[in-house]
Amino acid sequence: GNSVTQMEGPVTLSEEAFLTINCTYTATGYPSLFWYVQYPGEGLQLLLKATKADDKGSNKGFEATYRKETTSFHLEKGSVQVSDSAVYFCALSLTQGGSEKLVFGKGTKLTVNP
Amino acid sequence: GAVVSQHPSWVICKSGTSVKIECRSLDFQATTMFWYRQFPKQSLMLMATSNEGSKATYEQGVEKDKFLINHASLTLSTLTVTSAHPEDSSFYICRCRAASGANVLTFGAGSRLTVL
Numbered sequence: 389g390n391s392v393t394q395m396e397g398p399v400t401l402s403e404e405a406f407l408t409i410n411c412t413y414t415a416t417g418y419p420s421l422f423w424y425v426q427y428p429g430e431g432l433q434l435l436l437k438a439t440k441a442d443d444k445g446s447n448k449g450f451e452a453t454y455r456k457e458t459t460s461f462h463l464e465k466g467s468v469q470v471s472d473s474a475v476y477f478c479a480l481s482l483t484q485g486g487s488e489k490l491v492f493g494k495g496t497k498l499t500v501n502p
Numbered sequence: 503g504a505v506v507s508q509h510p511s512w513v514i515c516k517s518g519t520s521v522k523i524e525c526r527s528l529d530f531q532a533t534t535m536f537w538y539r540q541f542p543k544q545s546l547m548l549m550a551t552s553n554e555g556s557k558a559t560y561e562q563g564v565e566k567d568k569f570l571i572n573h574a575s576l577t578l579s580t581l582t583v584t585s586a587h588p589e590d591s592s593f594y595i596c597r598c599r600a601a602s603g604a605n606v607l608t609f610g611a612g613s614r615l616t617v618l
Contacts, residue, residue: 392545424609430611430612431506431612432609433609477545477546487559489548490548490597492546493545
């Protein structure tokens with residue numbers, strides 16, 4: 389089946405620290421991969437995406453590279469800010485039987501302290 | 503652009519009552535709307551997919567008579583939790599896909615339901 393596994397949180401970092409949130413997936417076919425961010429009290433926002441192997445998605449200083457050989461899509465940021473505190477979800481999207489399926493990981497809560 | 507509004511954002515109700523949650527695409531037409539449920543510290547679970555003007559398709563294990571979904575127009579879908587019980591307490595989020603053909607997929611801000 390299709391699934392997404394991401395590192396369990398919570399993750400607590402100091403401002404300007406380096407961030408990595410691991411994400412691996414299993415999928416039948418060739419999925420698109422996404423990172424979504426959920427700020428406190430808000431819905432999910434698309435952070436970045438990659439649609440094929442070796443693509444790198446980037447936004448707001450965050451990056452993730454679609455690694456087909458390791459079935460991974462790890463999220464990284466070189467220097468986190470307090471405003472990056474949120475829950476981050478890794479997700480994959482596949483079209484099966486004419487309908488699109490979006491599968492999420494469990495989410496990783498990030499807290500950045502000043 | 504691509505703004506999705508959910509209402510109410512918070513609702514508290516007594517056990518046995520029904521609650522309606524609205525999902526509106528404000529600046530685009532959404533042919534397809536998805537409803538998700540998010541338990542605390544858990545991921546989003548797809549409940550159902552609704553296409554404008556047709557019956558919703560429910561995921562396995564989701565009671566269609568419990569969670570009524572109506573997608574009457576290209577800008578509005580509603581989720582009604584009927585005869586709510588405490589175990590229905592959760593965060594419900596909708597997601598909209600544009601009719602324009604552009605790959606626009608936008609989430610609402612979510613609605614937190616607490617059943618006493």
